[in-house]
Amino acid sequence: MAAGSTAQALPALTQLPLTFARRRVLLVGDLVADHYIYGQTDRVSREAPVLIVRYESSEVKLGGGANVAANVRALSGQVTAVGVLGADEMGRALRQLFKEAGIRLSAASARGLETETKTRILAGGMNTTRQQMLRLDRGQRAPLPVRVRSALARLIQEAARTVDAVVVSDYGAGVVGDEVRQVLRELAGDGLPVCVDSRYALSSFSGVTVCKPNEPELEQLTGRPLRTEADLMEAGHAAVKRLGCRALLVTRGRHGMALFEAGGGVDLIPVHGAKEAVDVTGAGDTVIATLSLALAAGASLGEAARLANVAGALVVQKQGTATVSRDELLGELRSAR
Template sequence: MLVGDLVADHYLYGQTDRVSREAPVLIVRYESSEVKLGGGANVAANIRALSGQVTAVGALGVDAMGSSLRKLFDAADIRLHAVSSRSIETETKTRILAGGISTTRQQMLRVDRGQRGPLPPRMRKAIARQVATAAKDADAVVVSDYGAGVVNDEVREALRKLAADGLPVCVDSRYALAAFAGLTVCKPNEPELEALTGRPVRTKEDLLEAGREAVRKLGCQALLVTRGRHGMALFDAKGGVDLIPVHGAKSAVDVTGAGDTVIASFALALAAGASFGEAARLANVAGSLVVQKPGTATVSREELLEALRSRR
């Protein structure tokens, strides 16, 4: 089960070859557009691409982007338990990409739209009920918190009950990791780890101290820290540390949504019976593959298997 902020990643593509007379900006002539599953929806898409079965729980507005996401969930064969309301706007990130006739398109601008402030109380309670219902058929839970209000106090309490009952609950929270104490696994990147502990992470020793402090502070069984080109670090509640080097030698093309792929593959591995260490190493390979793709992307089961075979 995935619970989190369901985001419409909206891409506008165009061509540019001159500067506006009105202001020092490039003029983009529109060519095409597309919507992709983003945020928590991208986590669900990655689980499905890896051949996992997934139910997505979240909130959608009664608007064009909400309708587009519903169609994409259906096309991807992802079960959707979304609470809807005309009083909210579907979380949307619009990216404008453009280039010259013979050049690669580059992202020029991003415009974000969505809910400002907490969701209405009725929706908050409804989402918590959906979490409890959908979890009955789940082998693991992924929490994707982008700060859009879906993962509220009521939902966090429901998640703690699930974790206490032994269901693995894996959390990726952009801004509020400290609010997720008592769950199974937390996945910060290094800046998020610094924000959580108040410690700068500049050296290996800094990383070890901050990671161990985070495990104590969160009361989690494992902490997976993503470190970009330096790989990952896995900490456990017994004091163990596994420093995992980055997979492959290629430079990243686009890191958009890489954390989604990592938490998706990690949680799916746990659901299939892997240890924390095995799950982390699979997630490390999956993350290295997705950053080679432009924009919001997924990694398929076949791609992951091929990458694992090539390491032998």
């Protein structure tokens, strides 16, 4: 579809977000605490060639799969999150944030499990913008215990009985293992839309509804460098066939998106808007959340992809881990008239 016809199609999608509040989505994935520490720095340590940071404040945000759930909720959808949280400080912080956001939480846990946490230290001078200086990652290093993996599969089966779509956010922290993937395949086989975003293990998600890689992830999946549009076409069709999914939505940064369907159809969707991205952190979370919620609302694959394309363009205008609200999305769609 050409860029002009895409722009003309956007107002037709305006009614879709109005139905989101009645739709229920199940989020399955790695629930991550995005922990930010802010400080001020103006000198180098005498002990080592490092900057000294004077602590000012800190905050915790919903990250990883938790940010996908937050995006569904910001778009007014009803969402239940299934994952793993530890009985630690960050686990307690995430539970409180889920409660405040109106997200239902169904978390498995076990003694000794540590909540997946990304701590970022941001610092700068008194009158300068804070810049990220260091990121410290913490979380479960060993595979999850068998009983936790079995508990996750049961929680998903129970929660899926009352939802309109499932969205999977796999950041490689171990929540989405073999037991969970088998349940997801069964749900997709029963006709429930199952949309998957997997950073490191996309090849293991056969038989789901939609997979959403970016271009580097598609290269890794197919073993083919994407130097030309012809390379993209070959890789996209090969991936759909290999995964046995209904569709593959490839995010392409400033080149927009490409939607490959199992029947052989391809839709090249140009990037929405002309503004340069401010921060792409978490943009994939917004895209997969919007896509799954649109499918839950009865949208076609093409309609859901275009809506996700607009939401992605809006979220990259925001700093850090962010969401897009239903009103923001509606406003953008209406301005295209």
